[in-house]
Amino acid sequence: MADTPTPARVVRWRVVDIVIAAVLGVACGVIFFLWNYTGYFAFLALDSLAPGLGGLFAGPWLLGGVIGGLVIRKPGAALFVELLAAIVSALLGNVWGIGTLYSGVAQGLGAELVFAAFAYRRFGVAPAALAGAVSALGAFVLELFTAGNLARTLEFNLIYLSSLLVSGAVLAGVLGWIIVRALAATGVLDRFAAGREHRERTT
Template sequence: MARDAAFRYRTIDFVTVAMLGVAIGVAFWGWAQLYQVLSTLSAFAFPPSSGLFGGAWLLGGVIGGLVVRKPGAALLTEVVAASVEALLGNSWGLSTVISGTIQGFGVELVLAVFLWKRFGPLVAALAAAVAAAFESFYEWQVYYTDWALPYQLAHLGFFVVSGVVIAGFGGWALVRGLAATGALDAFGAGREHHERTAV
């Protein structure tokens, strides 16, 4: 019964998911503009290396999951963020929402394995890695159908590394930074910050 109460959404949870999703969605849109330049440059050297730029798009799910810490929060945050990016306009259109759903599901899967009880840097990194792998598999079917398997596997490797560094460890660091400002006092991350810094 106590577990059900812990998983029950409060109004502040819904508001936070929405606010994080919108803010991260705007950041996604900005990153998409830069990605168009960066991925073109990387394509001249080794096309699968474009996966190195994919980790930033996993931040919504990781941050949403680490902050709200309830089933569905990672998925909802990532989908809201992807929807905002699509509405602002990018070269992938509404397929961005499909990617957001896949990525958010990857994060949710890892948090579910840990029963939404562990939210440290290694869990965040693993969640980002799984989300990156899921998205890479999807992109093989949609964008890179002409690539041979070695190219696809290279893309997967680059994407996972990017996800672990940017969304995993980076997302975890961002949440800790937000907690230090007092912005997350209503959430587990905020309470953990106060416990760490208590004299």
């Protein structure tokens, strides 16, 4: 996952890309489901101290797009994994219901735009952190309308946006990059560029 350009390559999805993207989506969906309770209560607790600060706990809900983009490295991967994770989370049960899918689209598109801006050729920690932050921005824009945040104070929205961006960059971007490196070290990503890069670093 070195932050260096990768050679131009075919961007058509392989069968293995689809399978692994689906596995990642389901796995991230389970993470979302578990975080729906722990993270949501932490979100509310911190928000009670300073309205908007709860956004610092939102990052884990953005992991799907970052991990999907870092592993598959094809157009649509970030959106696919984040949306599938949102679907799994909704099916397992949460307080947001169908709204979870809208969040999956907004957050997945945010990460997707960053990988697209780098032409799907840079996958180091900096692009990953940026993908997490822009994914958080997508969540913020959506919630202006779906959560009624547009009617709240400017102070709240500035604190919330700042908190989301920090959490997205760190708890989705950097953490997602670390998770993918750890997966590559196990050998499960050997058929992907992330796995090949790990072998090159260790040989």
